[in-house]
Structures are given as structure tokens and as C-alpha cells.
Amino acid sequence: MRGRIALAGLAIAALAAGVVLATTSPPSLLSGYDWAWGGDRGATKVAKAVPFGSHAQTLDIWRPEGTSASVRLPVVIFWYGGGWVKGDRAAYAFAGRALANAGFLVVIPDYRKVPAVRFPAFLQDGAEAVRWTRDNAARYGGDPDRIALVGHSAGAYEAIMLALDGKWLREARVDPAIVKAAIGLSGPYDFYPFDTKRSIDAMSRWPRPLETQPITYARADAPPLLLVTSNGDETVRHRNADRLAAKLRKLGAPVELKNYGPIDHEEVVMALSTPFRDKAPVLADSVAFLKRNLGQVSQ
Template sequence: MLRSRFVWQIPAVLLVAITVLVLGNEYAIASSSRRTKNIPYVTPNVPDFDVDRNVLDVYQPNQRQAIGRPVVVFIHGGAWDSGSKNLYAFIGRRLAKQGVVAVLINYRLAPSVTVPDMADDCARAVIWTQTHIAEYGGDPSRIFVMGHSAGGGLAALIATNDQLFTKLGAIRNPIKGAILDDPGGLDMFDYLTKMEYSGDEKYLVPFGKNPAVWRDVSPLYYVRADSPPVLMYAGEHTYPGIASSTRKFNQRLQDLGVKHEFTILPGKKHVGMVTQLFWEHNIIYRDLLRFVGA
């Protein structure tokens, strides 16, 4: 009986030990950075301001340096109708610990708005970053965007579609490169035209029913020879639509001579492609630090 009891106690002891190690690790990482949260990136008195969604958090390294640090704006995923920057604080902390100023943003979601509005929000967050990031130790001339899933598609869209910035009064697109982690929505025109998979109708809520809009928010059709460089990753076992569109996007980048790297990570599923970023020495971080010049 005693032996049986002891065997059942082992998992609990291990769980406590793991919890202590994880919390200790998180405290050590958090202590090396500062977080300023819920900063509005849209003037609160504009008609479309959303108090919960038009805000961002800035993570900056505690250690100051004479020159500005590279900046990564992270856009969360969630199928264009869910998700929050608050779920990805670990990414902000890990980037800051490694010498990057991280900006994690919220944006408005379906069904309240559609993807064109979400893209506008992301562009407005980048413009805020360009204007204010020097106050947090960042270099406004070295802004990169990063995203997972739907956030990866939005990151690709604002990196390639300069009109999203010029219509907001910017002289040029300030984005210097994009890091796309298992991105969704790279070619929604093709995806929604075919409707190959069960449940695809749900995407007609964020994207609407007009094929012209599907094309307008598909990054594939904005890539040019002078588009900013791209780091792109896909999981070996990700969703078929993402597997197909990342290959197509990679081919487009290659055909136009855009500087890029495309890596398929063995054994990874879609969710695992973002949860792996919990680990500081993950391959994506290693590549990213080189990419942004941290």
C-alpha cells in the first residue's frame, strides 16, 4: 500500500518541481525587461477606436545602450476572430531579453470588422511604433513585423502592401522585413474560391463574400522585386491550406528575387509552431536575431 501511494505521489512531485522551474525561469526572464502595457496606438477620440483592441504592449531590455535596438512588432493569430496580445507575453519577454524591443499588438476582430480593417489597425500600430519607439530604446529605422497564423498573414500583408501606409499619410512603408510563423491567409483569393475543406464557410465572416476583397487582402499579389526580406516557417504537419500557400508564397519570392529563407520544421503542427517560441533558444529566435541585426 505504501509503495503504491509513493508511486502515485511521484507525478505530483515532478509537477511541482517543473512548475517551480518554469516560474523561476519566467521570473528571471521578466526581470531582464520592462513591459509598458495597453498603450493606445489610435487616438481615443476617433470614431472607430476600440479601447480593448487598439492597444499595444512594449517590452524593452532593462540594459540601456547608446544606439537604438531593432524592433519587432508581433501580430497574434486566432482565425481573424479571436486572440490577444496577452497570450504571447512570453514572446515579448524573450525578445527583450535577447536585445530586441518587442511591440505586441491587439487589433479589431470579426465579426465586428473585416480583414481590411484589421490590416488598417496593424498598419496604424506600426506607424505609432515608428513615431514613438525611440522613447523605449528602439530604432525607428529598424522595424520588423512578425506573426503567427492569421497574424502571419497580416504581417505579410502590411509588409508588402505599401498603400496601407500611404493612405494613412506615411511617405513610405517603414517595415524592413517580415518573420512569418506558419502564416495563414497568404492567398485567400485562391483558398476561398476553391472552398476545399470542411468549415471554410466560417472565413466568409472576416473576409466577406466579395472575391475582389479576398484578392485585396492576399499578400501573394503584392510581392514585388523590392519587397522587404522574409523569414518564413511552416510546420511539417500544419494545415493543408497553410502548407500549400507557404509553398506558393515561397515560389513567388524566389521568382522575383526577394531575399528570403523558407524553413519547414519537422514534426511541427500549427499550434506547436507558436508554442515552441516559449523556448529562448528556439531556431526561429536564432534566425530572427541574425535577421534583425540584434
């Protein structure tokens, strides 16, 4: 709730400054606020609206400022949230800048949304984004042998599902072993039976509902996972991360679970941005996890 209030405050501040808000989303406002706070320093968008996949999807690419395509940066693919019904890559510039500033090549892809599509179309789009990244990261200074998946909310579902269920990557002609690590920020992983409009709309038409659940695919040989949650999250309850982490641990899989206490669903992703970074060490903990599993820049 506090995250929604903070984002509403950004909108009010922008309105007071004379900004036209009719088509501006809260994440877009946050990206603007982040830029105003100096969040752009050290990162640059090196490609915008790059086409990929089979359905006119596009993606943006961020890189640490001053690096060239001759380096080999570890790569992060970041998927935004929005309940499978909304969101766009440009609005999450604050996430791209944050991770690029930390030394990663960052790919932020769009994906198709409900009601135009249902499960598993957004996973298929995600798999196509991984394939594109594998094939093209080196052109932008990324190392295709060091790819991690990261997402928030519905984007965390995307990242963790692709990391655990290799079916979607294999169908996209990608070896699932390409995923070296994954981070889920406030994601839904164990939410059947479906009891919200968004989960019903996105998932309920699939004839075998348990196949929509990331926890179904927990396995001992999963890539290292970091699951981030918070007690204050009333949108995606922390039990999702708790249950998935417990099952992975029982299987002996490498998993880390971090609960940031009272902060809410929106505040977890807001904490990636410069002005809200003091809410919780989401960025610092994520970067440390990624560097442990992907390594540093290589020449």
C-alpha cells in the first residue's frame, strides 16, 4: 500500500510541475524521477525497440557507460510486472539503469498480454527473448555464456518459470542450461487454485492448471535462484516464495530466500531506483547474487 501511495505522490508531483499524465504510467513516472535523481549516471541505453521473436515484440538494451562492444559483460534479462495485463519495457528504464550501473548488459523485453493472449503465450515470448539474447548479446558487449533471468511480479513468474521448466526454452531452440541464475522479486509461484481475476484470466483456460505453476517444476538441478519477498506484500503473498524455496531446499537445489519485512509489493521493485533505494537492499543483494553466479566483466 505504501508503494502505491509513493507512486501516487510521484504523479501528483509531476502534475504540479505541469507534466501531462494522461498516458503516463506510475513506473514511467518512477523512471523519470530516477533520472532526475541522477539514476542515469553510469548507464546508457544502447538500443531501443529492437524487434525480436514471432509476434512483433521489441526490447531495449542498457550497458554501463564507457564500455564498448569489445568487452564481455554478464547479461541480465529483466521482465517487468503488471499482472500479465499491462506494462512496457520503456517504463522500466530505472531497472535497466540500476543493473547496467552495476556492471551488466541489461535486456528488457516486452511480451504479449491478456486478454489478447493467455498462458503460455507470454512464456513463449520470454523464451524468444532468451534466444535473441543468446544470438545477439555479443554485438552489444554481452557474454552469451553468462545469462541470468530477473523479474518483478508477473515478470518474476516469467523469469522463474523459464529457469525451472526447460520446455519453453527447448521449444524456442535454446538449451535450458544457458540460464546460469535467476531472481524473482515478489513473484507468484504457487497460486493454484486461481482466486484473483488476473490469475483466472491469464491461466484458467489451460486444461492442466498445475502445469502453470513454477513450484511444479522445482528440481534438484535447478540453476541458482534468489527469491525476494516481503511480509507487507498483499498483492503476491510471501507464501509463494516461502513454499518454492522450501521445496527447492528439500530437493537440494541452490536457492536463497530474502524477506524484506514490512515493505509492500511495489516498494520491492521501487527499491531498485535511486530515490527509493534506502527502502531495502534489493539492488545490492541482487547484484551480489548475480556476481557470485555470473562473475565480473571479462575482456
